[in-house]
Amino acid sequence: xxxxxxxxxxxxxxxxxxxxxxxxxxxxxxxxxxxxxxxxxxxxxxxxxxxxxxxxxxxxxxxxxxxxxxxxxxxxxxxxxxxxxxxxxxxxxxxxxxxxxxxxxxxxxxxxxxxxxxxxxxxxxxxxxxxxxxxxxxxxxxxxxxxxxxxxxxxxxxxxxxxxxxxxxxxxxxxxxxxxxxxxxxxxxxxxxxxxxxxxxxxxxxxxxxxxxxxxxxxxxxxxxxxxxxxxxxxxxxxxxxxxxxxxxxxxxxxxxxxxxxxxxxxxxxxxxxxxxxxxxxxxxxxxxxxxxxxxxxxxxxxxxxxxxxxx
Numbered sequence: 001x002x003x004x005x006x007x008x009x010x011x012x013x014x015x016x017x018x019x020x021x022x023x024x025x026x027x028x029x030x031x032x033x034x035x036x037x038x039x040x041x042x043x044x045x046x047x048x049x050x051x052x053x054x055x056x057x058x059x060x061x062x063x064x065x066x067x068x069x070x071x072x073x074x075x076x077x078x079x080x081x082x083x084x085x086x087x088x089x090x091x092x093x094x095x096x097x098x099x100x101x102x103x104x105x106x107x108x109x110x111x112x113x114x115x116x117x118x119x120x121x122x123x124x125x126x127x128x129x130x131x132x133x134x135x136x137x138x139x140x141x142x143x144x145x146x147x148x149x150x151x152x153x154x155x156x157x158x159x160x161x162x163x164x165x166x167x168x169x170x171x172x173x174x175x176x177x178x179x180x181x182x183x184x185x186x187x188x189x190x191x192x193x194x195x196x197x198x199x200x201x202x203x204x205x206x207x208x209x210x211x212x213x214x215x216x217x218x219x220x221x222x223x224x225x226x227x228x229x230x231x232x233x234x235x236x237x238x239x240x241x242x243x244x245x246x247x248x249x250x251x252x253x254x255x256x257x258x259x260x261x262x263x264x265x266x267x268x269x270x271x272x273x274x275x276x277x278x279x280x281x282x283x284x285x286x287x288x289x290x291x292x293x294x295x296x297x298x299x300x301x302x303x304x305x306x307x308x309x310x311x312x
Contacts (some may be wrong), residue, residue, distance in 0.1 A: 005147055005150060005195075005204055005205070005206060006204070006205040007195050007196065007202050007203075007204050007205075007214075020249055020250055020251065021249050021250075021251075021301075021302055021303065022251045022252075022302060022303045022304070022305045022310070023251070023252045023253070023254065023298050023299060023302045023303070023304055023305075024070075024071070024215075024251070024252075024253045024254070024304070024305055024306055024307050024310065025063070025068055025070040025071070025253075025254050025255075025256065025295070025298075025304070026070060026071040026072070026073060026099065026139070026162065026253070026254075026255050026256070026307065027056070027059060027070060027071070027072045027073065027255075027256045027257065027258070028073045028101060028139060028255065028256070028257050029051070029052075029056060029072055029073060029074055029075060029078070029084075029101065029258060030051075030075070030101075030105065030257055030258065030259070031048045031051040031052070031075070031078065031258075032045060032046065032048040032050070032051060032270060032273075033045055033048065034075070034105050034141075035259070035270075035273055037107075038272050038273060039270075039272055040272060043272070046269050046270060050258070050262065050266055051084075051258045051259075052078070052081065052083040052084040052086075052087045053083050053087075054261070055258035055259070055260075055261040055262065056072075056087050056258050057087060057090075058261050058288055059256065059258065059261060059291070060087075060090065060091060060094065060096070062288065062291060062292045062295060063094075063096070063295075064094065065292070066292070066295055066296060066299055067299070067304065068295065068299065068304050069095050069096055069097070069304060069306055070096050070097070070306070071096070071097040071098070071099045071137060071306055071307055071308065072088065072091050072096055072097070072098055072099065073098075073099040073100065073101035073137075073138075073139045074088060074098050074099065074100065074101055074123075074127055074131075074135075075101050075102060075103070075104065075105045075123070076100070076101075076102070076103045076122065076123040076124075076126035076127050076130075077103050077104050077126065079126060079127070079130045079131065085130065088131055089131065092131060092132075092133060097136075097137070097306050097307075097308050098127060098131060098133050098135055099135050099136075099137040099138060099139060099162075099307075100120065100123045100124050100127060100135040100137070100138045100139075100158075101123065101138075101139055101141065102119040102120060102123045102140070102141055103118075103119050103122040103123040103126060104119065105141045106119060106141065107141075107142070107144075108140055108141055108142065108144035108146075108190075109142075109144050109189075109190065113146075113148040116146060116148050116149055116152065117148065117152050120138065120149065120152045120153065120156070121152060121156070123135075124156055135158070136157070136158055136159045136160070136308050136311070137158065137159065137160050137161070137162060137307055137308055137311070138153055138158055138160075138161050138162070138163070139161070139162045139163050139255075140161075140163040142189060143163050143164070143165040143189045143193075143217070144163075144189050144190050145161060145163035145164065145189075145190060145192055145193075146190055146192055147192060149161070149163075150204060150206055150212060151206055151207070153212060154206040154207070154210035154211075154212055155210075158212060159212065159213060159308065159311040159312060160212055160213040160214065160215055160307055160308075160310075160311035161204075161212055161213075161214050161215075162214070162215040162216070162217075162253070162255075162307060163214075164192075164193055164196045164200070164202075164214055164215075164216035164217065165189060165193060165216065165217045165224060166193060166196060166197075166198075166216055166217075166219055166224075167217070167219040167222065167223050167224040169222040169223050196214065196216060199216065199218055199219070199250070200214055200215065200216045201213055201214060201215050201216070201251075201310075202214040202216075213310070213311040215253055215307050215310070215311075216253075217253070217255055218245055218252060218253060220240075220241040220244045220245050221237070221240060221241055221244065223237075223241070225241050225242075225245060225252075225254070226254065226255040226256070227254065227255060227256035227257060227260050227291070227294070228256075228257050228259070228260055230294060231260045231287065231290075235290075238294055239297070242294075242297055242298065246298075246302075251305075251310065252298065252302075253307065254295075254298055256291075259273065260287060260291060261287045261288060261291065262287065263286075263287060
């Protein structure tokens with residue numbers, strides 16, 4: 001069934017009295033294999049010894065030190081890996097929330113409506129079966145979200161999506177990357193993003209009745225405000241973006257990826273990962289310290305909430 005969408009901007013104060021001056025954090029739990037688009041043709045991907053055994057546990061430790069309750073967007077098939085399952089069970093035990101990041105993290109632009117439905121539904125049911133929790137939030141791989149995606153989420157009873165990426169310069173950088181790297185296979189983020197203007201949040205009515213919230217990746221100074229970018233760009237850029245967003249007194253959401261905590265051992269094994277190589281080119285110090293510094297800025301004088309809490 002084709003979905004009809006009504007999209008309306010909503011002020012944070014319309015969500016709840018406490019939504020302003022709040023901050024939330026989410027982690028897209030992508031592994032090394034999810035960056036295979038960057039690998040030179042014919043490359044053999046290494047065993048992922050870092051994502052679930054090193055980087056995500058280190059991120060959870062930082063959250064614990066700063067009193068952060070986050071949403072971990074889970075690629076459901078990875079729960080068959082005992083290391084991944086152990087991490088997510090730990091996260092649930094610590095009070096974090098689990099979101100749906102599809103079953104296999106495919107190139108969503110290559111799927112038809114049935115393929116999108118299968119990925120979202122199977123991701124949901126697998127998380128429920130293995131972890132015993134029912135996701136209420138979703139983020140699309142590579143931010144590729146469609147009307148069909150939102151239709152399926154509404155049928156599953158989700159309260160929000162967090163896939164919209166409105167940064168014009170960010171989109172242009174993806175186009176440039178495809179032109180420079182003929183081996184980079186991305187597929188684009190889709191046209192639905194063009195219907196969202198500003199920072200949001202938005203209330204989406206699907207087929208005239210079922211409603212979802214949309215929490216976009218924020219933007220400032222023309223670029224998206226998210227962790228991977230702050231890992232590779234000069235430190236001053238994070239502080240400039242954060243100052244602009246925090247000054248507005250509205251809700252700020254910060255998206256992270258495990259690869260941001262990559263250190264020298266990973267760089268020597270997978271030098272084609274852009275985050276790893278650019279990080280060292282820009283001269284950033286220890287990635288754990290740098291992440292904790294950034295998160296400390298965002299939680300200072302702000303209430304930490306989850307997207308699930310804001311969308312209830």
